[in-house]
Amino acid sequence: MSGLIRAVPEHLSALDRGLAYGDGLFETLTVRNNIPCFWDEHMQRLTEGCSRLGIPCPDLSGLKAGAEALCMDSEGKGAVLKLIVTRGQGGRGYRAPSDIKPWIGMSLHHAPEYPSSYATDGIRACICKTRLGTNPSLAGIKHLNRLEQVLARNEFGDDCQEGIMLDGTSSVIEGTMSNLFIISGQELITPEVDHCGVAGITRNRLIEWAGAEGIGCQVTKTLELEQLFAADALLVCNSVIGIWPVRQLENVTFSVNNELLRQIKNGFPALCA
């Protein structure tokens, strides 16, 4: 498998509910110096996800020990750690078994080799046709039902680096693999993720950082496409890419020298040191 360093375990039961129904959760962490970054933040989201889905939360100290052991295989180079927790094996049928034994999988991957220009000069983004379905029961958490993202990502090839996804009412929500912020005047604006979308770790950290820095940051109920195209600057973010400014969205270009954008790029610790 291209990019894989090691998966533990390498296999799982064909009767696992993670396969049958996407009945589980995942987390993707950047690994620096053999250490997974922002572990506590990822575990907080994983715990929330387990609670929302009714999956017993794994023992987090054991999970950390296992993750740190696996991350030693990155040999000090940048890497990505992916954790998956499922409801475990079950018979046929949607009803969860009474004796749930979650399955836990970890895989360590070489860091993706993105050109450094994506972070410095920005990326090209497009608007995806595939929409995000609205479901408050599933919004925010990082569950394994990701066909919308798969379909959206496969709408474009190497011509764009990220695709922006809208909900069924054409409100802007996020990127296929990232959260989205617009810069409007002196303010950051990002959509709520309470009816669809993922509550990204970097998104949450950026909102907190902005607050601490006295930078206005509005988490908005609706973000329309017109606001997106009228923004002074755009950025997408996640735990692996950090922050990428958007220099072009469809046929519209945006400044990557916006003052607030530069302040974020210089001051916000998107990836751990």
Place this chain on the structure above:
Amino acid sequence: MSGLIRAVPEHLSALDRGLAYGDGLFETLTVRNNIPCFWDEHMQRLTEGCSRLGIPCPDLSGLKAGAEALCMDSEGKGAVLKLIVTRGQGGRGYRAPSDIKPWIGMSLHHAPEYPSSYATDGIRACICKTRLGTNPSLAGIKHLNRLEQVLARNEFGDDCQEGIMLDGTSSVIEGTMSNLFIISGQELITPEVDHCGVAGITRNRLIEWAGAEGIGCQVTKTLELEQLFAADALLVCNSVIGIWPVRQLENVTFSVNNELLRQIKNGFPALCA
């Protein structure tokens, strides 16, 4: 695993996209006399699903040979065959690999032991709180993103035999594991499954059968809860249960002696002979 006769293969890679993203499809068939029922209809939906998701469709004659070989293990007793097709292994990231090698899994299970009264005297059903998200890209096909059904099914225990699910606009769509028809006067009415829901094999066969019998059957854009509660009779159907009349929905009781319902029960071959 309770109810399992055999799974082939027993395991799959922890890097399979079926696990990572629910990136695949499934079919559930009733097995009678060692033969999977309505094979062609299930394969038609599977083919449509593969096409919609951009997964190469497996060789269907090979799949049939494998399925029939596995079904011999049912030893002439009623059983259920589940097929899963995924996009196969992939690296990290939503983008589908260029060299897709689908994974195919089959499992044979003992038939669930439902009381015969469910088919003759009807079932109790409830209305689920968990809503179906709207997504035309995914509607109709039997994909592996089934967390909505898992959450809905786990809202109730043994007090109901099926839960009815609504979309985000409170329109009635289907059951957690079945399709729904109402009987209103001399007519069957069932919701469209073009924005959410599954195009059930038994649903499609019942619509066709009704047409051939000269029974009115309306596939409606919207079915409101008021129509449901005002119906003369209700039924749910799928490939495993056949047809179950609903004798009670929440606190409202329905006739299971409705004339059209009896005509369906007596005339429609819900399960193969």
